[in-house]
Amino acid sequence: MMNEDLLQRDDRPIYGLMAEFDTPTGVVNAARQAHDAGYRQMDAFSPFPIHELTEAVGAKKTRLPLLIFLGGLAGCIGGFLMQAYMMAVDYPLIIGGRPLVSIPSYIPVTFECTVLLAATTAVVGMIVLNGLPRPYHPVFNVPRFELASRNRFFLLIESTDPKFDRDETKLFLRSLNSREVSDVDY
Amino acid sequence: MSEVHTHDVHAAHRTAADFAASLEVGRLQTLALIAAVVGIALTLLGAFLDIEQFFHSYLIGFVFWTGVSAGCLAILMIQHLAGGAWGVVIRRVLEAASSPLTLLVMLLLFIPVVIGAPFLYEWTHRDAVQANQFLQWKAPYLNLPFFIGRTILYFAIFGALSYFLNVWSNQQDNDPANGYIYERQMRTLSGPGLVLFALTTTFASVDWVMSLDPEWYSTIFGILFMGGWGLSALAFVIAVSVFLAQRRPMNDILAPAHFHDLGKLLLAFVMLWAYFSFSQLLIIWSGNLPEEIPWYLRRYSGGWQVVSIALIVFHFALPFLLLLSRDLKRHARTLGAVALFVLLMRMVDVVWLIAPEAHRGHGAPSYVGHLNPVAILFGFAALIGIGGVWLALFAWQLRRRPLMPLGDPLLEKALHHGHHHH
Numbered sequence: 001m002m003n004e005d006l007l008q009r010d011d012r013p014i015y016g017l018m019a020e021f022d023t024p025t026g027v028v029n030a031a032r033q034a035h036d037a038g039y040r041q042m043d044a045f046s047p048f049p050i051h052e053l054t055e056a057v058g059a060k061k062t063r064l065p066l067l068i069f070l071g072g073l074a075g076c077i078g079g080f081l082m083q084a085y086m087m088a089v090d091y092p093l094i095i096g097g098r099p100l101v102s103i104p105s106y107i108p109v110t111f112e113c114t115v116l117l118a119a120t121t122a123v124v125g126m127i128v129l130n131g132l133p134r135p136y137h138p139v140f141n142v143p144r145f146e147l148a149s150r151n152r153f154f155l156l157i158e159s160t161d162p163k164f165d166r167d168e169t170k171l172f173l174r175s176l177n178s179r180e181v182s183d184v185d186y
Numbered sequence: 187m188s189e190v191h192t193h194d195v196h197a198a199h200r201t202a203a204d205f206a207a208s209l210e211v212g213r214l215q216t217l218a219l220i221a222a223v224v225g226i227a228l229t230l231l232g233a234f235l236d237i238e239q240f241f242h243s244y245l246i247g248f249v250f251w252t253g254v255s256a257g258c259l260a261i262l263m264i265q266h267l268a269g270g271a272w273g274v275v276i277r278r279v280l281e282a283a284s285s286p287l288t289l290l291v292m293l294l295l296f297i298p299v300v301i302g303a304p305f306l307y308e309w310t311h312r313d314a315v316q317a318n319q320f321l322q323w324k325a326p327y328l329n330l331p332f333f334i335g336r337t338i339l340y341f342a343i344f345g346a347l348s349y350f351l352n353v354w355s356n357q358q359d360n361d362p363a364n365g366y367i368y369e370r371q372m373r374t375l376s377g378p379g380l381v382l383f384a385l386t387t388t389f390a391s392v393d394w395v396m397s398l399d400p401e402w403y404s405t406i407f408g409i410l411f412m413g414g415w416g417l418s419a420l421a422f423v424i425a426v427s428v429f430l431a432q433r434r435p436m437n438d439i440l441a442p443a444h445f446h447d448l449g450k451l452l453l454a455f456v457m458l459w460a461y462f463s464f465s466q467l468l469i470i471w472s473g474n475l476p477e478e479i480p481w482y483l484r485r486y487s488g489g490w491q492v493v494s495i496a497l498i499v500f501h502f503a504l505p506f507l508l509l510l511s512r513d514l515k516r517h518a519r520t521l522g523a524v525a526l527f528v529l530l531m532r533m534v535d536v537v538w539l540i541a542p543e544a545h546r547g548h549g550a551p552s553y554v555g556h557l558n559p560v561a562i563l564f565g566f567a568a569l570i571g572i573g574g575v576w577l578a579l580f581a582w583q584l585r586r587r588p589l590m591p592l593g594d595p596l597l598e599k600a601l602h603h604g605h606h607h608h
Contacts, residue, residue, distance in 0.1 A: 096474065
């Protein structure tokens with residue numbers, strides 16, 4: 001059964017379809033059902049973090065922890081070698097009668113370099129992997145979307161999803177007790 | 187956020203029967219008693235081979251297991267102060283491990299240390315003290331009557347804190363409607379209690395371990411013990427929780443989210459231990475003073491350097507790298523294996539702190555340490571012997587009460603932590 005307005009749509013390509021919910025429970029349940037129905041290219045928006053929502057939309061594991069580890073490792077090795085080069089090669093200086101490469105005295109700086117590079121990788125990596133900075137995003141074309149930072153919850157299914165069909169997906173989103181389903185224009 | 191899972195919070199009143207310990211905890215008690223008999227027999231065998239070695243081995247066992255109790259008491263007080271689901275699910279384990287009865291038995295187990303004091307502590311020898319000006323100056327503190335009195339005071343402080351926390355916890359179980367009143371009492375005690383714990387642990391570490399070399403001192407020594415005891419306790423609690431999570435009733439309660447939290451704490455404590463240990467090493471190594479450095483020279487000669495390096499690699503580096511993994515922390519059995527490994531390394535650390543001080547020879551140049559495999563073997567025999575007694579007491583205390591605190595205001599929240607969708 002097709003609704004009237006579905007048949008009257010224009011043929012412009014859209015970014016996706018966005019459903020609005022009143023409660024966090026609503027959006028979490030909807031995300032789970034969408035995931036069960038086979039949708040993968042989706043995202044959800046909430047005024048506050050909802051742990052279950054991340055799982056419900058089937059968010060993929062991020063590569064960020066691995067990058068941070070590698071950043072820390074580079075800081076650790078780099079920090080140590082930097083000191084060894086300075087103290088033993090570039091400007092050899094005997095301190096307290098100890099060998100030029102004295103590991104215990106290198107540990108604090110090595111540790112600090114590890115933390116510095118790991119933390120920097122975390123911040124920069126998060127920004128880059130999130131695709132930021134991003135001056136324009138289609139979701140803001142939905143007028144009511146600004147409520148996502150106040151008291152509404154949104155579920156977005158992107159048109160790039162292999163299972164996406166403008167009519168069927170719209171009917172599906174409506175069947176999930178959503179308040180409203182809107183087209184997200186490019 | 188709470189709206190998401192209000193539907194599965196059933197307000198049903200939970201009873202003690204819902205959280206009764208399984209029969210396996212009783213079997214653990216029997217096994218522990220067998221270990222106690224075997225361990226103590228082996229330790230006593232060591233006494234006939236080498237009496238000085240015997241008392242050092244015994245001190246290793248005593249200090250380690252007292253540390254697990256004291257560490258559990260400290261974590262118990264931290265969880266009362268900080269709150270959170272992670273604390274509610276391990277509270278009964280913490281209470282059982284630091285029960286007043288356990289502490290009383292540990293105090294009785296201190297008697298052999300007093301008997302062995304002449305073999306352990308140079309400052310108990312009148313002639314050694316008279317020949318050494320430093321020991322004369324320290325005599326008002328380092329003398330046997332005061333030493334015994336202080337140890338009784340340490341156990342009195344630990345015991346009193348543990349007594350009130352356990353009694354109020356029982357009352358809370360019997361009166362869940364007023365659970366928050368008892369929770370407030372326990373929180374109020376825990377603040378000053380942690381300050382007392384820090385002071386008591388500092389003095390205890392100086393008395394029992396640092397004074398093995400009466401001329402040596404390290405101002406971070408007490409903090410090293412606080413971190414070490416906390417780590418021992420946490421590793422033990424995680425191992426027990428994994429054991430309980432395989433069985434009813436805790437298999438329905440303990441979820442990956444709980445183990446994730448406990449795993450993060452374990453990682454933090456592993457780093458803390460490394461941080462404190464390295465701080466002491468860096469300062470003493472930099473100063474290189476004749477009255478400080480021999481302690482490290484003993485641990486960097488005669489074979490002990492192997493143990494020293496092993497501590498860096500296996501007490502810090504390996505657990506640190508493993509615990510970075512989120513998946514590992516959320517997988518109960520693997521986390522349990524890492525916790526048991528950390529517990530083993532904690533024992534090696536206590537052996538490393540105490541055993542190199544044996545056979546120093548009174549008055550002889552004191553940096554000739556010898557790694558004696560027999561010494562380590564008997565050290566572990568004592569760890570198993572005293573550990574068996576300790577573990578039997580623990581299992582007995584754990585079985586006496588429901589495995590979850592029935593009256594804890596955070597009980598429902600803790601039960602649903604990680605059980606959001608069913």
